[in-house]
Amino acid sequence: MLTLNGRELWIGYALVIGSALAIVAPFLWILMTSFKFPIAISTGALWFSPTGFNYADVLFGARSDFPRNVANSLVVGAVSTILVLVIGTLSAYSLARLRWARWVGRLFLGWTMLFNTVPVLTIVGPWYLFFQQLGLYNTLAGLIVAHIIINLPMTVWLMMTFFRDIPVELEEAARVDGCTPAQAFFKVILPLAVPGLIAAGILAFVFSWNEFAVALNLTSRMTATVPVGIAQFAQQYEIQNGQMAAASIISTIPALLLMFFGQRFVVQGLTMGAVK
Amino acid sequence: MATVEVQALNKSYGAFHALHDISATINDGEFVVLVGPSGCGKSTLLRCLAGLEEISSGEIRIAGRVVTDLEPRERDIAMVFQSYALYPHMSVRENMAFNLILRKTPKDKIAVVVEEAAAILGIEALLDRKPRELSGGQRQRVAMGRAIVRHPQVFLFDEPLSNLDAKLRVQMRSEIRALHDRLGATSVYVTHDQVEAMTMADRIIVLDLGKIIQMGSPLELYERPVNRFVAEFIGSPSINILSGKIALGGRLVLPGRDGDYEIAAPEGAVPGDVEVGIRPEDFVAVETGGLTGTVRVVEHLGAETYVILDRDGSMIYWRVPGTTRVAVGETLRLTSDPSRLHLFRPSDGARL
Structure with missing residues (x-):
């Protein structure tokens, strides 16, 4: 461990505080904005008398779509996360354990790489056309499908690293002990992969919750999710800064909660196998 | 069962x-x-x-x-x-x-x-x-x-x-x-x-x-x-393998720089080159004749002692009771009961 003394220590503190501020300051600014009346927002006052008006308007206002946005986001996030976990876990197990020919794994890796290098907006156009033909445009189901597709590669890779870290002997012991292959998976392997499921689930949910570009293109007013809803506060003739800030603050709550409780699983998942 | x-x-x-x-x-x-x-x-x-x-x-x-x-x-x-x-x-x-x-x-x-x-x-x-x-x-x-x-x-x-x-x-x-x-x-x-x-x-x-x-x-x-x-x-220390020859007349010869070691070959041995296996406990020290070797290492295990001898550059393990005293540098003569020898064919190692 590096030990700092005297001036070095102060420089160290300054750097730490500086970088923390760089991350936290914008967030604090929005937090402040969310408690200001429009007049205080436009003067940029640092001292103001706080008001809950923005929150009340966003959550309970007659013309506010925000509660519906939250409901949509929850449905899309929850359903796509559950489905991506089911599909992703089973495919990851298959790729990690069953004796697939080498090209199968490589093809999958190639596809994942390609998929992650291509900007999402490139695919959104074709999706828009497809989904319109299929009748999935402007439905939550359509957005759920899109989010599953986007989240699947990451989920499969994450779960693969978890499965690879579970010794094969455990599965063999289970099979000798009387398990069918399916029982061995559900009774022995899956319980051990729970931290992985939590990590992958949190990442998938948070992604879906925050995802903007696809949601903007595949939804309209009734099916808009939270990020799309927030963007709607900036209209052509009026920008509702206060309401926008309040909605932004509210939108961070689920992600914050999830990360707070699930952080150790996520860190474990992303660094798994890095150090034996 | x-x-x-x-x-x-x-x-x-x-x-x-x-x-x-x-x-x-x-x-x-x-x-x-x-x-x-x-x-x-x-x-x-x-x-x-x-x-x-x-x-x-x-x-x-x-x-x-x-x-x-x-x-x-x-x-x-x-x-x-x-x-x-x-x-x-x-x-x-x-x-x-x-x-x-x-x-x-x-x-x-x-x-x-x-x-x-x-x-x-x-x-x-x-x-x-x-x-x-x-x-x-x-x-x-x-x-x-x-x-x-x-x-x-x-x-x-x-x-x-x-x-x-x-x-x-x-x-x-x-x-x-x-x-x-x-x-x-x-x-x-x-x-x-x-x-x-x-x-x-x-x-x-x-x-x-x-x-x-x-x-x-x-x-x-x-x-x-x-x-x-x-x-x-099988066996620890491992069996000693020495190269030798079955001479005409049923004699087993183990050539050495300080003189050949000759004993009666086991019955039915066919003349030709052989590999001779001798277990470390099957050696007996003698005054004359036998295999000569210089003691290089003595490992005391308490109940027994392993003596490692150098015979023309190849190592021979000899297992003796812990009470036997042997000094490093000593030259010893070892022999073995012909019935305790194992003969192997050099080409494929099969027992003869």
Whole structure:
């Protein structure tokens, strides 16, 4: 461990505080904005008398779509996360354990790489056309499908690293002990992969919750999710800064909660196998 | 319990032929040890018996029933793994009861059986712990417990002691053997440690390069190894191999710089080049004649002493009682009873 003394220590503190501020300051600014009346927002006052008006308007206002946005986001996030976990876990197990020919794994890796290098907006156009033909445009189901597709590669890779870290002997012991292959998976392997499921689930949910570009293109007013809803506060003739800030603050709550409780699983998942 | 019969078993991984025409019968109640160097196929053979590897051809029968194409769970076997493979998310009790739960055994009966097994192994106090809270030796016992609660037809052991320290290994060695006798089980045990094989087995099967080289009781293998490989593999320190010649007239000559060592060749020896195997304990010191060698190292083990002699650049191991005093630098003359010699053909190492 590096030990700092005297001036070095102060420089160290300054750097730490500086970088923390760089991350936290914008967030604090929005937090402040969310408690200001429009007049205080436009003067940029640092001292103001706080008001809950923005929150009340966003959550309970007659013309506010925000509660519906939250409901949509929850449905899309929850359903796509559950489905991506089911599909992703089973495919990851298959790729990690069953004796697939080498090209199968490589093809999958190639596809994942390609998929992650291509900007999402490139695919959104074709999706828009497809989904319109299929009748999935402007439905939550359509957005759920899109989010599953986007989240699947990451989920499969994450779960693969978890499965690879579970010794094969455990599965063999289970099979000798009387398990069918399916029982061995559900009774022995899956319980051990729970931290992985939590990590992958949190990442998938948070992604879906925050995802903007696809949601903007595949939804309209009734099916808009939270990020799309927030963007709607900036209209052509009026920008509702206060309401926008309040909605932004509210939108961070689920992600914050999830990360707070699930952080150790996520860190474990992303660094798994890095150090034996 | 049960017999295990293996007939003409072959196992290939692509072009690699891991097991060649393995045929063996393991009798009811027998403790058979599969032994051989790394990569000889002993673990593969055990995994074939367990059903964890599909075999390429041949037949396996357990208690007379053909199990070749059956799943591991249908073979009525229990296996103890090298890594123990305890289920980390289950308590010791759940680990041991897992098979019985899968078989839908009544709960009260499971409790009785698990307690019984725990008592035999001395792990009653650990039943509610998780595997990660146990020491290596305790995990080993739990793995054994998981196997014995099932009363299987056959026990399979895959190097179960190799993760334990030396002292515990010696202790568990005799415990496993005692347990085998107590349960009257049929056991197949894989190890690369010839001492384990010698001390535990009723019968040893020596494998090399995927083939059975020799089957027999520990003493048979020690006293009549079929080839140089078995002779060198069984016994510690390893057998001394010297090159020699059978001369006309039935004399065995071991040439040396300080004079040849000549003794009567074993009966029926054909003239020609031979390799002569002499066990380290089969040498006797003599005043004249014999093999000459200079003492290089003396290893005192207490009860016995290993003397390592240099004879024209090759090392000879001599095992003597701990009371014998030998000094480094001394020149000794050693001879051996002709009936204790092992002769091997130099070309392929086969016993002559």
